[in-house]
Amino acid sequence: MSTDPLTTLRDATRAFAAERDWEQYHTPKNLAMALSVEVAELAEHFQWLQTGVASELDDATREGVRQELADVLLYLVQIADKLDVDLYAAAVEKMRLNALKYPASRETEPTPKA
Amino acid sequence: MSTDPLTTLRDATRAFAAERDWEQYHTPKNLAMALSVEVAELAEHFQWLQTGVASELDDATREGVRQELADVLLYLVQIADKLDVDLYAAAVEKMRLNALKYPASRETEPTPKA
Amino acid sequence: MSTDPLTTLRDATRAFAAERDWEQYHTPKNLAMALSVEVAELAEHFQWLQTGVASELDDATREGVRQELADVLLYLVQIADKLDVDLYAAAVEKMRLNALKYPASRETEPTPKA
Amino acid sequence: MSTDPLTTLRDATRAFAAERDWEQYHTPKNLAMALSVEVAELAEHFQWLQTGVASELDDATREGVRQELADVLLYLVQIADKLDVDLYAAAVEKMRLNALKYPASRETEPTPKA
Numbered sequence: 060m061s062t063d064p065l066t067t068l069r070d071a072t073r074a075f076a077a078e079r080d081w082e083q084y085h086t087p088k089n090l091a092m093a094l095s096v097e098v099a100e101l102a103e104h105f106q107w108l109q110t111g112v113a114s115e116l117d118d119a120t121r122e123g124v125r126q127e128l129a130d131v132l133l134y135l136v137q138i139a140d141k142l143d144v145d146l147y148a149a150a151v152e153k154m155r156l157n158a159l160k161y162p163a164s165r166e167t168e169p170t171p172k173a
Numbered sequence: 174m175s176t177d178p179l180t181t182l183r184d185a186t187r188a189f190a191a192e193r194d195w196e197q198y199h200t201p202k203n204l205a206m207a208l209s210v211e212v213a214e215l216a217e218h219f220q221w222l223q224t225g226v227a228s229e230l231d232d233a234t235r236e237g238v239r240q241e242l243a244d245v246l247l248y249l250v251q252i253a254d255k256l257d258v259d260l261y262a263a264a265v266e267k268m269r270l271n272a273l274k275y276p277a278s279r280e281t282e283p284t285p286k287a
Numbered sequence: 288m289s290t291d292p293l294t295t296l297r298d299a300t301r302a303f304a305a306e307r308d309w310e311q312y313h314t315p316k317n318l319a320m321a322l323s324v325e326v327a328e329l330a331e332h333f334q335w336l337q338t339g340v341a342s343e344l345d346d347a348t349r350e351g352v353r354q355e356l357a358d359v360l361l362y363l364v365q366i367a368d369k370l371d372v373d374l375y376a377a378a379v380e381k382m383r384l385n386a387l388k389y390p391a392s393r394e395t396e397p398t399p400k401a
Numbered sequence: 402m403s404t405d406p407l408t409t410l411r412d413a414t415r416a417f418a419a420e421r422d423w424e425q426y427h428t429p430k431n432l433a434m435a436l437s438v439e440v441a442e443l444a445e446h447f448q449w450l451q452t453g454v455a456s457e458l459d460d461a462t463r464e465g466v467r468q469e470l471a472d473v474l475l476y477l478v479q480i481a482d483k484l485d486v487d488l489y490a491a492a493v494e495k496m497r498l499n500a501l502k503y504p505a506s507r508e509t510e511p512t513p514k515a
Binding site for chain 1: 177178179181182185186189192193194200201202203205206208209212213215216218219222224225226227230235238239240242243244245246247249250252253255256258260261263264265266267268270271272275277278
Binding site: 291292293295296299300303306307308314315316317319320322323326327329330332333336338339340341344349352353354356357358359360361363364366367369370372374375377378379380381382384385386389391392 | 405406407409410413414417420421428429430431433434436437440441443444446447450452453454455458463466467468470471472473474475477478480481483484486488489491492493494495496498499500503505506
């Protein structure tokens with residue numbers, strides 16, 4: 060009995076697609092395309108903002124954004140499922156690679172340009 | 174002490190950005206734009222495939238896809254954090270809305286086409 | 288003998304794909320996916336900018352942006368070609384629709400709601 | 402008096418934005434974000450298709466696609482205008498670079514894998 064959110068969502072999206080006979084459409088490629096559409100719907104909320112800080116968003120926009128974030132996560136979970144990717148393990152590993160690629164500067168001075 | 178993957182990643186990305194003084198760049202708008210770039214890097218692996226089923230992906234592509242899925246999750250977690258969105262709760266709620274919008278067919282027979 | 292830029296580019300991209308036997312990959316769907324990848328490469332140049340006004344871009348970025356704009360146009364021309372869409376006619380028509388949807392000059396007369 | 406489609410559209414979009422006092426929103430960054438949203442609306446028409454060849458599209462979808470292609474062109478023209486990019490010249494130059502990067506194979510035999 061799992062209480063891990065990502066596993067719970069994986070199982071729920073599997074059942075949801077199966078009940079609607081949608082697996083035939085859910086190739087990784089099509090799901091990646093659907094993911095990009097959801098991300099654009101998220102971006103649409105921000106496109107004309109001056110700077111895009113959180114305080115520029117009104118309540119209706121925040122609720123819209125929340126739903127798009129949910130859609131992004133749901134498609135992400137489904138692509139990972141189709142390709143047997145453990146999302147959490149992949150993310151932890153990617154953060155390790157990022158830490159090597161972008162070492163934290165120990166000094167607080169601005170990076171010299173020359 | 175949390176063992177929830179999404180909370181763990183939220184805390185890890187917070188620390189990562191703080192150590193590099195990157196919070197100044199991380200408006201929700203900029204993070205949404207960065208998310209859309211990562212999703213495109215994911216899509217790029219699929220763009221010329223015939224149908225895009227999982228078996229069309231070779232091992233190198235699968236590893237590339239895995240890293241892009243990780244990047245997508247990491248940006249998603251950061252946007253949600255900036256906007257105080259509980260990603261798991263939002264996804265569960267969205268699935269309930271989706272179930273109302275797309276009711277599962279109650280009969281198990283294939284949908285007749287005519 | 289055409290001097291219309293869009294027709295010239297259409298003919299040039301047709302020849303380019305034919306010489307490389309790439310037509311087999313160039314379904315409208317795949318080209319749309321490739322277009323979205325190029326647009327993301329364009330967006331990448333802007334993602335961490337404070338406001339994104341033109342003066343924030345240095346010369347190297349401007350040259351990169353120029354090349355991505357070219358890529359976007361080239362894929363756009365190819366999708367339109369596959370679907371027999373006259374891009375210019377479609378754009379002129381869309382501007383007419385936009386003018387109805389977003390009427391100009393709020394001062395002359397209030398927009399009638401019915 | 403220009404009959405070049407891209408110049409005509411540039412002038413038309415300039416006037417359209419000026420009449421609505423929209424220039425303040427039209428930073429290159431915001432226009433790039435809007436472009437990515439339009440491209441996603443284009444992609445949405447293709448996302449669940451089996452292979453995405455032109456014959457899979459019904460008439461309503463074709464009309465929707467035509468309008469999205471127009472939107473993509475209109476935003477592309479506006480970004481190029483803000484950054485003083487000659488889209489046609491940039492595309493011709495990019496095709497020359499692409500020809501160097503991907504030389505046309507003169508022989509018709511399949512590329513050996515090893």
